[in-house]
Amino acid sequence: MDAGAQKAPERNYSHNVGMGETLIARVPGILSSLGIGSCLAVALFDERAGIAGMVHIMLPREFKSPMGDLPVKPVMPKPGKFADMALRNLVDLLQKEGAAKSRLKAKFAGGAKMFSISRGPNLLSIGEQNIAVVLEELQSLKIPLEGQDTGGTRGRSITFFTETWEMEVRAIGQTPFRI
Amino acid sequence: MDQNDMNLVQMDLLKEIANIGTGHSATALSQMLGRGVDMFVPDVEQIPLEEISSFFGDPELPVCAVLARCDENLPLNLMLIMPESDSRALSEIMLFSITLPADLSMAEALRESALSEAGNIILGAFISAVGDFMKVELPLSVPAVAHDMLGAIMDVIISIFGVTGDMAFLADTRMTIPEEGNRVFSARVFLVPDPESLGEFMRLLGF
Numbered sequence: 475m476d477a478g479a480q481k482a483p484e485r486n487y488s489h490n491v492g493m494g495e496t497l498i499a500r501v502p503g504i505l506s507s508l509g510i511g512s513c514l515a516v517a518l519f520d521e522r523a524g525i526a527g528m529v530h531i532m533l534p535r536e537f538k539s540p541m542g543d544l545p546v547k548p549v550m551p552k553p554g555k556f557a558d559m560a561l562r563n564l565v566d567l568l569q570k571e572g573a574a575k576s577r578l579k580a581k582f583a584g585g586a587k588m589f590s591i592s593r594g595p596n597l598l599s600i601g602e603q604n605i606a607v608v609l610e611e612l613q614s615l616k617i618p619l620e621g622q623d624t625g626g627t628r629g630r631s632i633t634f635f636t637e638t639w640e641m642e643v644r645a646i647g648q649t650p651f652r653i
Numbered sequence: 654m655d656q657n658d659m660n661l662v663q664m665d666l667l668k669e670i671a672n673i674g675t676g677h678s679a680t681a682l683s684q685m686l687g688r689g690v691d692m693f694v695p696d697v698e699q700i701p702l703e704e705i706s707s708f709f710g711d712p713e714l715p716v717c718a719v720l721a722r723c724d725e726n727l728p729l730n731l732m733l734i735m736p737e738s739d740s741r742a743l744s745e746i747m748l749f750s751i752t753l754p755a756d757l758s759m760a761e762a763l764r765e766s767a768l769s770e771a772g773n774i775i776l777g778a779f780i781s782a783v784g785d786f787m788k789v790e791l792p793l794s795v796p797a798v799a800h801d802m803l804g805a806i807m808d809v810i811i812s813i814f815g816v817t818g819d820m821a822f823l824a825d826t827r828m829t830i831p832e833e834g835n836r837v838f839s840a841r842v843f844l845v846p847d848p849e850s851l852g853e854f855m856r857l858l859g860f
Binding site: 492493494495508509510511512513532533552555586588589590591600627628629630631646 | 702703704705706712713715718720722794797799800801802803804805806807808809811812815816
């Protein structure tokens with residue numbers, strides 16, 4: 475099969491950051507989140523310490539449970555699930571691994587609106603809310619934002635390279651670019 | 654009754670709803686296309702949210718999705734998802750007897766409109782059957798069509814389930830159009846109540 479010849483070189487240091495997950499990588503680690511819609515992939519990194527972390531955020535903040543006395547109860551959320559908790563948690567983890575908070579920088583991407591439906595709940599435009607909370611949190615944590623590719627209507631695949639501290643964004647029908 | 658028992662009863666009921674809905678969708682699709690449509694008896698899966706985007710395939714797989722909402726009585730979302738190549742096949746079957754205009758953007762607009770109509774018919778049949786079963790009227794909005802990566806589309810469903818917990822209950826409903834042994838079209842339907850109406854949804858089902 476000549477399809478194999480075109481395959482990208484295997485990335486031994488590459489890890490996928492699943493929904494609500496938080497992962498930390500040292501140089502030359504690569505962190506990625508594939509097929510992101512309204513979710514966000516946020517990377518925080520300390521170049522001097524050679525360490526980066528990425529979190530795959532789902533929602534802006536924890537909602538009050540509307541389930542009442544349903545048999546299926548919400549469980550303790552993953553700290554990476556909600557934007558407001560996710561960044562603080564990631565900062566803590568990076569500091570424990572030797573990063574200095576004052577040196578942290580941020581890049582993030584995602585937060586698309588996948589369907590143009592005008593009516594309906596806020597949940598169909600959750601991407602915008604996710605972006606707003608991340609921007610607020612970065613400001614209150616005093617972490618400079620070095621790059622951003624957010625909003626719009628296209629899904630994205632996001633890869634963060636600790637060798638260059640660049641975030642690659644791919645979308646269907648678009649040439650991949652790095653921020 | 655402990656929680657596991659409840660979950661089993663609940664899942665059986667969800668499976669029954671999916672079964673009824675999919676049956677009607679398949680019939681409506683079959684009538685519209687004038688060919689046989691097979692449906693698979695759905696399974697109800699309890700899936701951790703972080704696994705959803707890859708549960709139904711490669712998160713980067715190009716898909717076509719049609720989303721319609723019901724905003725009255727029991728606010729909910731209905732979504733039809735099919736691989737992009739299958740959406741081409743479906744629109745071609747629907748536009749079979751129409752000579753497509755030479756203008757490419759016009760031809761594309763026709764395909765989009767055909768897909769929106771197919772979504773309307775499939776999702777409309779699904780929800781009216783579910784509504785009959787639950788004895789509640791569930792009018793659907795005009796559907797919106799999107800073409801994107803599977804994972805990105807599934808984010809819509811995940812963020813709604815994410816509000817209430819870390820698990821989603823999804824009925825894996827499938828319809829296919831078989832043709833001389835070859836699958837020409839395969840699609841899935843997802844019914845996702847708004848978080849606010851989940852309680853009422855379960856209550857109407859007798860929980």
